[in-house]
Amino acid sequence: MSTAHLSLNDKNFEFPTFAGTEHELAIDCGKLRGSTGAVTYDPGYGNTGSCKSAITFIDGEKGILRYRGYPIEDLVGNVKFTQVAYLLIHGELPTTTEFDVWRNELTQHSLVHESMLNFFDHFPVTAHPMNILASMISSMSSFYPQDGEDEDKLNLNIMRLVGQVKTLAAFSYKKSVGQPVVYPRTDLSYSANFLRMMFGLPTEEYEVSPVIEKALDALLILHADHEQNCSTSTVRMVGSSRANLYASISAGVNALWGPLHGGANQAVLEMLEMIQADGGNYKKYVEKAKDKDDDFRLMGFGHRVYKNFDPRAKILCTAAEEVLNELGVSDPLLDIAKNLEEIALSDPFFVERKLYPNVDFYSGIIYRALGIPTEMFTVLFSIGRMPGWIAHWLEMRSDPDGRIHRPRQIYIGETERRLNV
């Protein structure tokens, strides 16, 4: 492998390089500060490889997304979200026997600790479900044992997290609308269970629509992992201090909540509502997004990594069409969304900056068509992302190069000054 040369202050330094399995070249600058006295400056970490990872591969230029080597296009529609969860966490798709055991265990662990139900009553009705979810996941570490690296207990905690996240999510919604919670059932699939807990009532039977179940499963798969994004990096960073799995994941949920990350799917719908309330004048908002003196951005457009197209958005664009047709939904907000999409794909401002509709643009539209309330959109993202967070936490814990995450800074404040005493 080639060597990187750095010339600094009339001195020459050499740094080893290495490549990943997809030929991504990295300069190992682990000894940079020790040998040169300098540090790298990389705001937003756009050029920094924070770890080696074998979980997800993204090629933003070519629009490729693969989980453990499998293209996302192969997984969606062909396997279930729970199989993908197993794949991400264990490295391989489960055999039929492994899947039966895994599915059964996830179902057994989908009931939340009964005492935790009291917590829901004490949040104000205005509480955002992402905040409730993060708090609930954090409090799971009080209810379930955290015995360091004990593999059996760790496995149990993993199943509790994947199994219970959908229950906690549905319960937080039920509490927010003042309805009784609906417990999970062992005979339903992961997605069907979530839908029944969200929309069902204890007083009557709830029939899960196969169209909605399929669409939800696809959405969960598409959100299951996305390598070192903000929330996953947060999970790794918190976990690097040897904080327990629940504490690390709850930090990830909080990171995901932000509107520049997972919160964008809610922001998309809020933007569409704002445009509708303003007489549907979407062109005015396109102009605002292009105006350098205006902070407004078209939510659901652009991506740090994907610069040609977001492969998840491509799948969801077709899925949105199918879901809307099959459910016979007609919605003025969706017409505004279509108009924005059309303009953004042809206007030079967006084309030159490669600002394509991203996953949050279409997921928001589908969630709305499925009848999911806007405030729950990012919660749905969290359910999907759970196996990815867990897989990264496990990988980080077993990384032989792993150390507590502790970046440096370039201090730009006052130099030493003294009190006049």
Ligand SMILES: CC(C)(COP(=O)(O)OP(=O)(O)OC[C@H]1O[C@@H](n2cnc3c(N)ncnc32)[C@H](O)[C@@H]1OP(=O)(O)O)[C@@H](O)C(=O)NCCC(=O)NCCS
């Ligand atoms: C996703 C996002 C945070 C990526 O940010 P980034 O990689 O740091 O890109 P930048 O902020 O440097 O933007 C590059 C250029 O595109 C413009 N831009 C980026 N996203 C834009 C948007 N959604 N609307 C209008 N302009 C946008 C920027 O103003 C900048 O223009 P300039 O080069 O003339 O200064 C950004 O595109 C964004 O804010 N999108 C909207 C929120 C969103 O949908 N988030 C979910 C991501 S999955």
